[in-house]
Amino acid sequence: MRVLAVDDVGPALDELRRLLCAAPGVEEVETAPDALAAVRLLQAARFDAVFLDIAMPGMDGMELAALFTRMTEPPAIVFVTAFDEHAAAAYQVGAVDYLLKPISAERLAAALDRIRRFAAPDPTTSRPPVDALAAVPIELGGRTRFVRRDDVRFVEAQGDYVRLHTPEGSHLLRIPISRLEGHWADAGFLRVHRGFLLAVARVRELRSDIGGGLLAHTDVGDVPVSRRHARELRERLLDAATKGVFE
Amino acid sequence: MPVVRAPLAWRRGARRGADAMAALAAGRRIKHDLRAGIGGAGVASAAGGLRALLDVDAVGLAGLDGPPVWSGPPAPDADELVERVRERDARAARDGVVALPVHVHDGLAGVLVIDGDLAGGAAREAAAWVGEALERAQLEASAEVAAQAELRALRAEISPHFVYNSLTTIASFVESDPERARDLMLEFAAYTRHGLARHGDYTTVAGEFAAIEAYLALARAVHGEKLRVQVRIAPEILPVAVPYLVLQPLVENAVRHGVEATGREGLVQVAGEAQGSECVITVEDDGPGMDPGYAAEVLAGRGRPGHLGLVNVDRRLRSVFGPGYGLIVETAPHAGTRVVLRLPRFQPGVVVG
Numbered sequence: 227m228r229v230l231a232v233d234d235v236g237p238a239l240d241e242l243r244r245l246l247c248a249a250p251g252v253e254e255v256e257t258a259p260d261a262l263a264a265v266r267l268l269q270a271a272r273f274d275a276v277f278l279d280i281a282m283p284g285m286d287g288m289e290l291a292a293l294f295t296r297m298t299e300p301p302a303i304v305f306v307t308a309f310d311e312h313a314a315a316a317y318q319v320g321a322v323d324y325l326l327k328p329i330s331a332e333r334l335a336a337a338l339d340r341i342r343r344f345a346a347p348d349p350t351t352s353r354p355p356v357d358a359l360a361a362v363p364i365e366l367g368g369r370t371r372f373v374r375r376d377d378v379r380f381v382e383a384q385g386d387y388v389r390l391h392t393p394e395g396s397h398l399l400r401i402p403i404s405r406l407e408g409h410w411a412d413a414g415f416l417r418v419h420r421g422f423l424l425a426v427a428r429v430r431e432l433r434s435d436i437g438g439g440l441l442a443h444t445d446v447g448d449v450p451v452s453r454r455h456a457r458e459l460r461e462r463l464l465d466a467a468t469k470g471v472f473e
Numbered sequence: 474m475p476v477v478r479a480p481l482a483w484r485r486g487a488r489r490g491a492d493a494m495a496a497l498a499a500g501r502r503i504k505h506d507l508r509a510g511i512g513g514a515g516v517a518s519a520a521g522g523l524r525a526l527l528d529v530d531a532v533g534l535a536g537l538d539g540p541p542v543w544s545g546p547p548a549p550d551a552d553e554l555v556e557r558v559r560e561r562d563a564r565a566a567r568d569g570v571v572a573l574p575v576h577v578h579d580g581l582a583g584v585l586v587i588d589g590d591l592a593g594g595a596a597r598e599a600a601a602w603v604g605e606a607l608e609r610a611q612l613e614a615s616a617e618v619a620a621q622a623e624l625r626a627l628r629a630e631i632s633p634h635f636v637y638n639s640l641t642t643i644a645s646f647v648e649s650d651p652e653r654a655r656d657l658m659l660e661f662a663a664y665t666r667h668g669l670a671r672h673g674d675y676t677t678v679a680g681e682f683a684a685i686e687a688y689l690a691l692a693r694a695v696h697g698e699k700l701r702v703q704v705r706i707a708p709e710i711l712p713v714a715v716p717y718l719v720l721q722p723l724v725e726n727a728v729r730h731g732v733e734a735t736g737r738e739g740l741v742q743v744a745g746e747a748q749g750s751e752c753v754i755t756v757e758d759d760g761p762g763m764d765p766g767y768a769a770e771v772l773a774g775r776g777r778p779g780h781l782g783l784v785n786v787d788r789r790l791r792s793v794f795g796p797g798y799g800l801i802v803e804t805a806p807h808a809g810t811r812v813v814l815r816l817p818r819f820q821p822g823v824v825v826g
Contacts, residue, residue, distance in 0.1 A: 463708040472709035
């Protein structure tokens with residue numbers, strides 16, 4: 227990924243460049259101290275994404291982003307700002323994400339994930355029909371039975387297999403966890419850890435011992451949540467609760 | 474507060490029972506109509522109510538300028554009578570039409586015009602009654618403004634003690650553990666962002682928990698292994714609206730009692746769950762506890778300075794959610810302290826800004 231970072235505050239720009247360079251999947255990082263320099267760089271070469279400060283003298287980030295919308299192949303825009311008051315306007319000009327300063331490496335990684343997802347070809351064409359795996363076949367004592375996706379609280383990766391945890395016990399299924407994630411993401415399952423896929427609506431409690439880890443508690447066990455996914459899980463839980471999913 | 478007397482005896486023929494009830498109800502409706510003052514939206518309806526109650530041809534209500542708002546056919550030359558009342562602050566009458574000054578807090582606030590056959594005493598009484606209704610409306614409006622202002626003034630501030638402790642701790646890590654210093658700086662940013670937010674008066678339980686987790690991460694850096702922390706939260710309470718910074722002072726208190734005061738190891742537990750239509754959040758420490766009598770003094774605002782955080786939270790909760798929603802402190806010497814906060818899960822009028 228080729229990325230351009232724009233910020234008028236020197237230390238902030240250095241920090242952004244350092245974080246971007248350290249992020250996996252980012253091959254090249256250019257920087258610009260103002261909108262004009264950014265426009266010059268964008269004319270000279272193609273970028274996949276632009277990380278853009280909003281408050282800058284002269285042309286600000288918002289105005290610069292509005293210019294991008296006229297390009298034939300506009301880069302993905304991620305705003306980087308100190309306040310969250312611009313968020314609504316940012317999404318209006320088509321921003322992919324909105325980062326608050328100072329930025330954490332985890333949050334930056336999540337933004338880069340979003341950019342990749344936006345850049346990927348339309349997933350609806352390549353993805354199987356939504357309910358293709360609403361129930362999955364399990365071999366048990368030589369017999370085949372089906373486990374309903376709605377009964378699954380969380381999925382645990384075990385090599386090429388996954389273990390499906392349900393109130394009636396756990397079942398092994400031969401599928402990589404990332405593939406199951408692809409099938410079940412639209413059905414309310416969220417990857418909260420490298421080795422765990424969680425049914426968001428089944429979370430009874432979030433438990434954290436500050437400094438240690440974060441756990442999502444369900445009626446069939448606790449699921450570890452990695453720092454990188456904590457924010458998204460919290461957002462999804464708030465969203466689900468607002469919709470009354472837990473009532 | 475002035476007493477608003479119901480105009481029982483005005484209506485000719487009004488007796489006991491149904492008539493009296495109807496008169497009382499009408500009086501209450503008029504009072505309600507006058508809530509927004511004599512220039513308010515309800516004034517035409519108030520004039521209509523008075524006209525029915527007094528059983529006259531027309532009633533007009535005017536403020537300190539402009540023509541009266543009428544119920545019934547406007548009396549001819551009434552505008553001139555109104556002007557005379559405004560100039561001289563005294564009753565004026567002509568051809569069965571009478572205009573009377575309406576006083577609020579002893580000052581002229583408007584004019585009541587009555588066109589119809591009515592005993593002179595009844596007209597004066599009606600003007601006095603309208604004045605009192607307006608007075609009461611004004612008091613209610615200013616009480617509401619005062620309550621809002623109090624809520625804003627009580628809004629918790631970020632504790633300077635905590636800010637400098639955090640910065641000192643972060644500074645100490647800059648060379649020895651830059652990665653840690655950076656993480657803590659991010660927590661500090663998250664914490665102050667929440668504390669400095671000025672979008673509205675309310676946030677969500679989710680926002681408050683995020684802020685206390687940032688706070689606790691910093692507190693843990695300040696106190697090291699001595700401070701142990703557990704936070705548990707049920708997802709269904711995440712969207713509940715709360716005033717900004719109601720949890721953090723309780724958690725800071727627990728850290729102070731449980732660890733700072735004793736110097737030994739301490740456990741702080743924060744838990745939030747739904748119980749029926751309420752959201753219950755508890756903040757608990759296993760520190761030395763205190764005499765329950767002293768806890769009551771603290772909540773009454775008579776504790777040592779530095780314990781004002783609790784009082785502040787208690788008052789804000791009561792002011793927003795009603796007197797039944799203050800803090801509950803469960804404590805005894807050598808038994809730790811547990812502070813319980815109850816919130817209604819759905820509160821009309823409380824909107825996250």
